[in-house]
Amino acid sequence: MAMPLETDLLISGATLVTMDPGRRVIENGALAVTGPNIAWIGSADEARMQVRAARHVDARNRFVIPGMINAHSHLAMTLFRGLVDDMPLEAWLARVWEVETAFATSDNCRVGTQLAVAEMIRGGVTCSADMYWQTMTNIRAATEAGFRLVNGPPMIGVEGPGGGFSPELEGQMRAYIEEHLGDPLLRLAIQVHATYTANDRMIDVAKRLAADYGVLFMTHASESRAEVEAISARYGKTPIEVLHAWGLLGPNTLLAHCVHLRDDEIAILADTGTSVAHCPQSNLKIGNGIARVPAMLKAGVNVALGTDGAATNNDLDMLDELRTAALVHKGANGDPTLLPAEQAFALATTNGAQAVGLGDRLGSLEVGKLADLAILDLEAAHVTPLYSIYSHLCYAVDKHDVRDVFIHGRQVMADRALLTLDEAEIKAEVRRIAREVAAVHG
Numbered sequence: 001m002a003m004p005l006e007t008d009l010l011i012s013g014a015t016l017v018t019m020d021p022g023r024r025v026i027e028n029g030a031l032a033v034t035g036p037n038i039a040w041i042g043s044a045d046e047a048r049m050q051v052r053a054a055r056h057v058d059a060r061n062r063f064v065i066p067g068m069i070n071a072h073s074h075l076a077m078t079l080f081r082g083l084v085d086d087m088p089l090e091a092w093l094a095r096v097w098e099v100e101t102a103f104a105t106s107d108n109c110r111v112g113t114q115l116a117v118a119e120m121i122r123g124g125v126t127c128s129a130d131m132y133w134q135t136m137t138n139i140r141a142a143t144e145a146g147f148r149l150v151n152g153p154p155m156i157g158v159e160g161p162g163g164g165f166s167p168e169l170e171g172q173m174r175a176y177i178e179e180h181l182g183d184p185l186l187r188l189a190i191q192v193h194a195t196y197t198a199n200d201r202m203i204d205v206a207k208r209l210a211a212d213y214g215v216l217f218m219t220h221a222s223e224s225r226a227e228v229e230a231i232s233a234r235y236g237k238t239p240i241e242v243l244h245a246w247g248l249l250g251p252n253t254l255l256a257h258c259v260h261l262r263d264d265e266i267a268i269l270a271d272t273g274t275s276v277a278h279c280p281q282s283n284l285k286i287g288n289g290i291a292r293v294p295a296m297l298k299a300g301v302n303v304a305l306g307t308d309g310a311a312t313n314n315d316l317d318m319l320d321e322l323r324t325a326a327l328v329h330k331g332a333n334g335d336p337t338l339l340p341a342e343q344a345f346a347l348a349t350t351n352g353a354q355a356v357g358l359g360d361r362l363g364s365l366e367v368g369k370l371a372d373l374a375i376l377d378l379e380a381a382h383v384t385p386l387y388s389i390y391s392h393l394c395y396a397v398d399k400h401d402v403r404d405v406f407i408h409g410r411q412v413m414a415d416r417a418l419l420t421l422d423e424a425e426i427k428a429e430v431r432r433i434a435r436e437v438a439a440v441h442g
């Protein structure tokens with residue numbers, strides 16, 4: 001008989017929602033982890049014979065999913081959660097930029113990012129593609145908490161806290177990228193806020209850096225009708241056409257929102273392999289409309305799912321976002337067959353991984369991939385009985401069902417206790433900052 005495989009951790013007895021190419025769901029399954037990677041997957045019975053582990057997690061009556069990937073966030077915006085609601089995007093942006101100028105300091109953004117990471121881990125999210133002021137601080141705050149982040153040196157183009165554009169910027173960005181290329185929890189990205197705040201110099205820098213280092217390029221695109229009209233007036237082209245003309249569309253590009261697209265623009269995204277971060281709750285709340293996700297998916301566009309910032313959502317709950325995505329297109333199109341549960345769950349997992357350029361490392365439970373996963377309870381009344389795990393994930397499961405979370409093989413939540421963050425202290429600190437904000441802007 002072959003020697004058993006020696007591993008660090010064995011999670012057994014659970015239903016494994018692998019999201020692998022065969023979309024296997026393994027009942028009474030087992031998953032072993034060695035270092036940061038998934039080392040073995042099979043049935044709990046096979047595991048008893050084939051796997052030896054230093055630590056064992058009994059996951060009977062639970063299910064294991066790949067950690068969800070938030071494809072578009074502004075994490076430290078948790079500081080301004082609920083401050084500016086019920087306004088159109090342009091007025092909202094003006095108000096938020098005013099508050100950010102005063103309060104998006106490095107110290108404040110560190111705590112705001114920590115709060116966001118705590119909230120996301122609690123909701124089974126293990127990775128987020130983030131764009132915000134004080135980027136370097138936020139990267140440190142998230143990765144020090146053991147959380148996986150997609151982010152990189154900022155190039156926001158509008159003057160603001162820790163942002164702006166200077167001739168020295170490209171050199172600084174290169175130095176940052178070279179220093180951080182090997183960071184295990186950081187997928188480097190170049191971020192430009194949007195076509196309406198970009199200029200030619202910034203675009204040249206973004207293109208050079210993305211090409212030289214193979215890093216991701218992220219920006220907002222076609223979020224509101226007013227944006228499309230303004231860009232069309234300035235360039236005679238839509239934001240998608242402008243980005244295409246600038247040579248910025250491709251498999252390494254992730255566009256947030258894409259609410260207002262014509263058929264030919266969807267075809268451009270499909271042809272270039274560009275990914276889209278669909279943020280349905282933010283788009284609904286700001287009254288921007290409903291992105292044409294079923295049409296994009298049909299055309300072959302890789303669509304992922306994002307929460308956007310806590311000032312337009314107002315939470316970072318990907319399970320809730322998933323449910324909104326699965327519901328809104330059915331209602332808006334009068335067609336209940338659109339975005340069925342399994343396809344919707346792919347938006348939050350495999351499509352998210354592909355969107356951030358980590359399709360070969362994340363998004364599914366497969367041997368050799370990184371051990372980013374969440375263990376959820378199947379005991380609560382609202383998930384009883386169980387016929388289809390995908391149905392429950394889309395239409396019934398709640399973030400409070402998430403019990404344990406592992407990122408890069410390391411446990412960051414155990415039986416709902418956060419292991420890498422002092423949540424009470426973070427919440428107290430955010431409440432203190434909020435009192436200062438409210439004194440000026442409340």
Ligand SMILES: [Zn+2]
Pocket residue numbers: 072073074220256308309
């Ligand atoms: Zn955004």
